[in-house]
Amino acid sequence: MVSTRFHLVLLALATAAALSATGCGEADAPPPAGREAGRQPLRILSLAPNLTEILFAMGLGDAVVGRSTYCTYPPEALAVPAVGDTLHLDLAGVIRAEPTLALLLTRRTEVVRRLEGLGIRVAAVEADRMDQLREAIRTIGTETGRPDAARALLAQIDADLAAVRRRVAGLSPPRTLFACPMTVGSARILVAGRGTFVDDLLTAAGAENAYPDRADWPTIGPTRVVDLGPDVVIVNAATKGPADRQDTIRRAWNALGSVPAVEAGRVHILTEPYLTIPGPRVGRAARLLAETIHPGLADEEPAP
Amino acid sequence: MTPHPLTVRRYVLTTLAGAAAWLVVAAVAVVVGGRLWAWGSAAQMHDVLWLRLEWVATASAVGAALALSGLALQALLRNPLAEPYILGVSGGAGLAYILASLFVSVVAAPAVAVLGALATVALVYAIARRRGRLEPYTLLLAGVILNAFYGAAIMLVTAIVRPEQRGDIAVWMMGTIGAFGPQWPLIGAVAALAVAGGGLFAFLAKGFNLVAAGEDTAGALGVRVERLRVITFVAASLLAGVSVALAGPIGFVGLIVPHVLRMLIGPDHRRLVPAALFAGAAFLVLADLAACLWEGATNRSVPVGVLTAMCGGPFFIYLLRTRWRKRMAVR
Numbered sequence: 001m002v003s004t005r006f007h008l009v010l011l012a013l014a015t016a017a018a019l020s021a022t023g024c025g026e027a028d029a030p031p032p033a034g035r036e037a038g039r040q041p042l043r044i045l046s047l048a049p050n051l052t053e054i055l056f057a058m059g060l061g062d063a064v065v066g067r068s069t070y071c072t073y074p075p076e077a078l079a080v081p082a083v084g085d086t087l088h089l090d091l092a093g094v095i096r097a098e099p100t101l102a103l104l105l106t107r108r109t110e111v112v113r114r115l116e117g118l119g120i121r122v123a124a125v126e127a128d129r130m131d132q133l134r135e136a137i138r139t140i141g142t143e144t145g146r147p148d149a150a151r152a153l154l155a156q157i158d159a160d161l162a163a164v165r166r167r168v169a170g171l172s173p174p175r176t177l178f179a180c181p182m183t184v185g186s187a188r189i190l191v192a193g194r195g196t197f198v199d200d201l202l203t204a205a206g207a208e209n210a211y212p213d214r215a216d217w218p219t220i221g222p223t224r225v226v227d228l229g230p231d232v233v234i235v236n237a238a239t240k241g242p243a244d245r246q247d248t249i250r251r252a253w254n255a256l257g258s259v260p261a262v263e264a265g266r267v268h269i270l271t272e273p274y275l276t277i278p279g280p281r282v283g284r285a286a287r288l289l290a291e292t293i294h295p296g297l298a299d300e301e302p303a304p
Numbered sequence: 305m306t307p308h309p310l311t312v313r314r315y316v317l318t319t320l321a322g323a324a325a326w327l328v329v330a331a332v333a334v335v336v337g338g339r340l341w342a343w344g345s346a347a348q349m350h351d352v353l354w355l356r357l358e359w360v361a362t363a364s365a366v367g368a369a370l371a372l373s374g375l376a377l378q379a380l381l382r383n384p385l386a387e388p389y390i391l392g393v394s395g396g397a398g399l400a401y402i403l404a405s406l407f408v409s410v411v412a413a414p415a416v417a418v419l420g421a422l423a424t425v426a427l428v429y430a431i432a433r434r435r436g437r438l439e440p441y442t443l444l445l446a447g448v449i450l451n452a453f454y455g456a457a458i459m460l461v462t463a464i465v466r467p468e469q470r471g472d473i474a475v476w477m478m479g480t481i482g483a484f485g486p487q488w489p490l491i492g493a494v495a496a497l498a499v500a501g502g503g504l505f506a507f508l509a510k511g512f513n514l515v516a517a518g519e520d521t522a523g524a525l526g527v528r529v530e531r532l533r534v535i536t537f538v539a540a541s542l543l544a545g546v547s548v549a550l551a552g553p554i555g556f557v558g559l560i561v562p563h564v565l566r567m568l569i570g571p572d573h574r575r576l577v578p579a580a581l582f583a584g585a586a587f588l589v590l591a592d593l594a595a596c597l598w599e600g601a602t603n604r605s606v607p608v609g610v611l612t613a614m615c616g617g618p619f620f621i622y623l624l625r626t627r628w629r630k631r632m633a634v635r
Binding site: 070085087088180181182183184185186187188189213218219220221222223224226227229239241242243244245247248249251252255256257258259 | 350351352401405406408411413463468472476482483484485552596599
């Protein structure tokens with residue numbers, strides 16, 4: 001009796017496997033979509049905020065059929081259904097969106113494999129540094145069959161950054177610390193190390209990163225901050241928090257009276273979310289940093 | 305029964321030796337920990353020493369509170385595995401702290417955490433009290449269950465907040481000395497409570513000793529066991545709760561310090577209470593100094609709670625395998 005039921009289960013499993021195998025076969029029937037994106041309508045699943053921004057900036061907003069929960073810019077992106085994120089991917093939502101191409105940041109192999117198992121072409125890119133961002137935009141151009149749009153976006157970003165560089169040319173670069181305080185009580189802060197994307201932005205904005213080592217967002221305590229003695233501090237408080245969060249941050253910095261930035265009143269708390277998003281708004285981020293770090297600039301005629 | 309009867313002289317000596325040891329450790333931690341960093345200008349020296357002083361004060365208050373709390377709970381529950389967080393207080397305070405700092409108010413977060421601890425104490429008490437009595441087993445079970453519930457709730461919060469906040473919660477849950485911004489009033493409150501708790505437990509120490517010999521015996525000898533249980537449970541939980549509000553859950557201090565002291569100076573709680581006060585303070589100050597030296601050497605900061613657990617665990621096993629066994633053999 002038990003063995004009969006066991007065999008029935010086996011049979012059911014085998015049937016299901018066979019059915020799903022044929023299903024896969026059918027989906028794979030046309031040779032791998034490859035570069036022929038032009039043939040079938042392009043339906044893109046974008047699983048990172050900066051990738052969604054890049055797609056919209058390249059004029060591919062209409063082709064985006066799914067996004068991660070954190071893709072909230074540009075505002076039009078909010079009309080696209082959200083399917084969780086790469087940690088908790090809503091597979092039913094993905095299937096409903098019927099994407100043909102999935103873009104994601106990390107090379108999380110299980111996510112890539114799962115999406116490919118659904119017959120979706122996957123392009124995983126890196127965009128943690130400025131050079132990787134350029135490469136990512138080029139890759140997106142190739143994968144979507146829009147290399148011209150990618151080139152135009154790259155040119156736009158270069159023009160934005162060049163405009164900022166021109167404005168800060170000749171100004172002496174103050175030693176600037178870019179810090180992200182923890183949102184749940186701890187004295188430690190994350191700072192932008194050399195080689196990060198924000199480090200590139202600081203350089204473009206006419207500043208020198210006060211953190212001297214090549215590192216990817218190290219955690220440091222206040223004694224190290226005193227030791228580093230930055231001339232300017234940019235506090236990134238983009239993450240939404242209680243109303244008194246900014247006051248707390250301000251008070252914590254004011255306790256470090258020996259830091260030149262504190263002494264000179266050059267601790268700036270910024271809440272613009274695009275400061276740490278490696279996407280089309282990097283020029284805007286560099287401009288904001290430049291105008292914050294060099295207060296004289298804001299009064300000048302802004303670059304066109 | 306005790307090999308050396310307690311005299312006033314021995315009591316005073318233990319207390320003074322503990323106080324002296326803690327003061328020396330604290331002074332070394334301020335100076336050595338501070339010396340790592342730039343003393344380029346008087347202003348920098350002032351900032352660094354002031355920060356070190358604040359952190360050493362935090363570590364002292366939290367270490368003393370945790371060691372006393374652990375000592376009292378081990379006596380109350382007659383269980384060597386009891387530690388300050390076993391009755392669910394750290395979970396209640398932690399959940400309240402995390403929710404407050406993410407959504408309500410950063411400044412009020414420690415106060416909210418104390419409220420969370422108080423609510424947990426009331427809840428555990430309500431669950432564990434049966435027919436007018438507080439049973440140690442029921443108390444333990446209630447604490448363990450509430451801890452599991454709070455742990456799940458913290459995981460739920462971690463799962464629904466933004467990705468960058470997940471890391472912040474995890475770091476706080478490791479236990480850190482030093483919050484963002486000066487915390488002197490809170491440090492003062494925790495230190496005052498630790499000293500008051502030390503005084504209270506010193507007063508109850510004789511009762512702890514008798515309860516260790518058996519609760520019926522203690523009752524027959526005139527100890528009001530039920531009253532002892534309630535007072536100890538509430539006081540120990542409060543100490544653990546305020547220490548979580550100040551430094552997050554720092555593991556192992558409340559477990560290891562009382563046990564090491566028992567091995568060193570014997571089972572008499574009249575000497576153990578003042579010893580735990582100072583040894584707990586000194587132990588956590590040393591751990592904080594080690595974290596500070598680590599940061600100086602590697603330029604990366606390490607949460608002190610991770611250090612106490614990583615060093616405390618192996619050290620505890622060593623003691624268990626060597627000294628404890630000998631002591632057991634003697635008995």
